[in-house]
Amino acid sequence: MLADAIRSETYRLLQNRTAVFWSVFFVPFIALALSIAGAFLIKTKAEQLAGELPPGLATSGPLDLGVAFANNAGGLANPGILAFLLIGAATLYAGDYRWETWRLISARNTRPVLMLGKVGVMKILALAAMLVFLLTSSIADIARGLIFDRPFTFSVGISQAADFGLLFVLSFVRVMQFLMISLLAAVFTRSLLAALFIPLVVGVAQFFLGEAAPALGLGPDDWSAQLLMPGLAFDTLKTLIKGGMEASTLPDGVMIKALVSLALWTLVPLGAAIAWFTRQDLSKE
């Protein structure tokens, strides 16, 4: 039954090429183009100004693509990916309210399964967007290396592989967290625009809360800080995965708090959306 829901939602989403383009392809390719253009610009300007590249860029040291890929995996939950994935999420989650098509499919499966089917397809879409972004950011790394004449190395150790895997999973959870807020907004308001903008508003609010946190006396080891700001929880876990000096400064027990925060911000909106949808009057679309 869940397979039917995922199959049909995937089929429908693939017919909506506009939503797929904006959700999956726009940000990675724009980022790639800007990155390459920026590298060319910097090189040209630097050569014009001083005949040399700025410190840091002019390094003759090799570019370790293994490390670069792991870092890219940690940057997949960026605002560009999140914002444009919401186009697909809003279409998928609120489309049946927008086009009054719930009554066509609600008779063909149970409501929780229909909702989980949508979430399943959104996971696939998010993974696709992340993988495309990973690919284009890796291409951008290679292109920048070529532009700045840096030699390449590719260190593939257990440590890099583990970092890459953990950072990728962490970014995926962070992306899904936003998409679950979109789901709840879609089901609760029945509005495509709300599904698109409410997660953005929540994200912006959390950003400003994070900026104000020190003034409010909230430290990273506070339960309230971790629970109110899943972005902080995400950054905490990212730091712990990367290790090093910064990780060693984090207080003990903060990992559990961050994990609980991420889990709550993902599962609570999902559970609330399913519970609300199960009792929703679908004749009022």
Next chain:
Amino acid sequence: MTAVIETTGLTKTYGAVRALDGLSLSIPRGGIYGVLGPNGAGKSTLFRILLGLIRPTGGEVRVLGQHAGDPAVMRRIGSMIETPRFPPYMTARQVLQWLALAHGSKDAAIDAWLDRVGLTEAANRRVRGFSVGMLQRLGVAAALMTKPDLVILDEPTSGMDPPGIQEMRALIRSLADDDGVTIILASHQLLEVQRVCDRVAIFNRGKLAAEGKVSELTAAGERLRLSATPLARIMGVLGDKATLDGDAVLAAVPRAEGPALLRALIEQGVDIDEARWVGADLESVFMAETGPARTPAQVREALHAG
């Protein structure tokens, strides 16, 4: 005779409004069952409950022997409630493919259904450009392609042109007669209902006002139509049982008294050109059960009062 739908004391309220008011109804398996009633009589509310879109406030309802909304039962029902809507970026063929996948159906025979509802030529057109009639046809195909045991259609011919209506009527009839599907349909087109339905229920203000075979309901208003001369003599024999209908007379007598009446008229020297029984149409039965249309003055009065 087993029932596909059984309701007992079914009630649905929206605030102070009772959309269904203790409705008890049994719809038999097989054939075409019409659900009639003025706007707000509770037809759509009943359909929405049967399809699990809303929950009743009170009472019992069983669909194909199970509780309404049971997923296993829902998969045996095809439905089209009001004018169907579809994702506008999809073609007609894609819509059916999508719904077939949602149903888990591997052999939906999509092209055959597009052909059966007359949409073969429009199969690859996006539905955003479809007329209401084309949307209705696509909705009917979507309701039927999974071979359901029970089909619920709300105004299936709304927005269709006369040939389309005729095709739809033939399709519905063939589904009931050839495929053994039980069809429940609601329509305001009473002539259509009279032509296509075997039984009807007439709703009024959330209650069942009348129910039965179309032939039985209309037989209650059956009249003997006499084309004969002189009319004055016929009127004299029949008295207040006669009403003029153009050049003819309608005699309100039971069918059993027909032969005796004809003999009496002939004995009185009446020259009879034609005598035939005419039933009351469903419209008269409907109006009798749901009350006459309000006069403009009554409408104005209601508006001022409300």
